Amino acid sequence: MNQQARIFVAGHRGMVGSALVRQLTAAGYPNVVTRSHAELDLTDQAAVQRFFETERIDVVLLAAARVGGILANATRPAEFIYQNLVIEANVIHAAYRAQVERLVFFGSSCIYPKQCPQPIREEYLLTSPLEPTNDAYAIAKIAGVKLCDAYNRQYNTQYVALMPTNLYGPNDNYDLTSSHVLPALLRKAHEARLGGAASLTVWGSGTPRREFLHVDDLAAATLFMLEHNVTEGLFNVGVGEDLSIRELAECICKVVGFEGELVFDASKPDGTPRKLLDVSRLAQMGWHATIGLEEGIAATYREFVELHAGSSAAALQA
Ligand code: GDP
Numbered sequence: 629m630n631q632q633a634r635i636f637v638a639g640h641r642g643m644v645g646s647a648l649v650r651q652l653t654a655a656g657y658p659n660v661v662t663r664s665h666a667e668l669d670l671t672d673q674a675a676v677q678r679f680f681e682t683e684r685i686d687v688v689l690l691a692a693a694r695v696g697g698i699l700a701n702a703t704r705p706a707e708f709i710y711q712n713l714v715i716e717a718n719v720i721h722a723a724y725r726a727q728v729e730r731l732v733f734f735g736s737s738c739i740y741p742k743q744c745p746q747p748i749r750e751e752y753l754l755t756s757p758l759e760p761t762n763d764a765y766a767i768a769k770i771a772g773v774k775l776c777d778a779y780n781r782q783y784n785t786q787y788v789a790l791m792p793t794n795l796y797g798p799n800d801n802y803d804l805t806s807s808h809v810l811p812a813l814l815r816k817a818h819e820a821r822l823g824g825a826a827s828l829t830v831w832g833s834g835t836p837r838r839e840f841l842h843v844d845d846l847a848a849a850t851l852f853m854l855e856h857n858v859t860e861g862l863f864n865v866g867v868g869e870d871l872s873i874r875e876l877a878e879c880i881c882k883v884v885g886f887e888g889e890l891v892f893d894a895s896k897p898d899g900t901p902r903k904l905l906d907v908s909r910l911a912q913m914g915w916h917a918t919i920g921l922e923e924g925i926a927a928t929y930r931e932f933v934e935l936h937a938g939s940s941a942a943a944l945q946a
Contacts (some may be wrong), residue, residue, distance in 0.1 A: 732790045842919040
């Protein structure tokens with residue numbers, strides 16, 4: 629990729645977008661273009677078209693999305709399907725019209741069927757039904773993969789789709805009603821330790837298995853794709869190993885220093901039993917994740933404490 633390329637990071641305030649900006653800046657790309665939500669509403673088709681007509685963008689990193697954990701997905705499916713579909717359609721179509729050759733679309737491992745053989749290979753997409761707790765979000769993300777593919781076939785664009793596993797890292801969402809499991813348990817363990825609580829509540833049975841990737845590794849994989857001129861296709865991005873939610877909770881308690889008991893709340897959903905990605909497609913090209921889980925959680929916890937030092941639980945939710 630040309631070092632002077634004008635790279636639009638859509639969603640630069642989110643966990644993925646902010647990691648991309650950090651990584652691009654560190655790698656010496658001077659022309660990173662960002663817009664806040666107030667400056668450019670990506671669900672506004674006319675505004676998105678105007679932006680691309682005037683900004684001469686060379687590369688788009690489409691990390692803007694409506695995201696959330698199992699509860700938010702299960703209770704607000706309309707917001708998840710509508711906002712994601714509209715953002716993807718607006719950005720991808722406007723990018724094509726403005727002759728943007730390269731684009732990276734970010735999805736999620738939840739696009740794959742619920743009962744997939746493990747580890748999950750890219751070609752398992754659309755081979756059987758989805759997990760119902762996040763099917764609306766998944767359908768929108770599958771549409772994004774298909775948009776890239778269709779535009780490449782019809783218009784010779786070079787749009788690729790990256791499917792990361794469960795992500796964590798700086799700028800994550802710590803609101804317990806909408807967050808994913810890792811930030812939720814990090815916050816719960818922190819507050820349980822500070823409050824001297826005897827126990828910490830983990831949703832579901834603790835038996836589902838998940839794989840966790842530090843968002844800086846995803847940003848590194850993205851740069852790797854751009855710099856190796858990968859021009860089409862769907863690529864899983866993960867670490868190649870998973871663990872149970874119970875094991876994750878134990879690891880987080882160790883990092884945070886909470887020594888109480890784990891209590892499992894069976895009234896909350898487990899979601900899909902397992903989603904371990906097969907990462908051999910990227911591995912064959914020479915890319916591997918480098919941040920270990922315990923090390924990554926420890927770094928994330930330090931950032932969490934710095935950011936929220938002295939803030940009350942109420943302030944964290946704001
Ligand atoms: P998923 O990967 O799409 O299912 O999303 P999540 O990260 O929200 O949940 C992953 C698993 O962690 C599910 O089995 C949840 O029930 C479980 N889990 C345990 N405790 C929590 C919690 O406090 N918050 C969330 N979001 N999930 C939790």
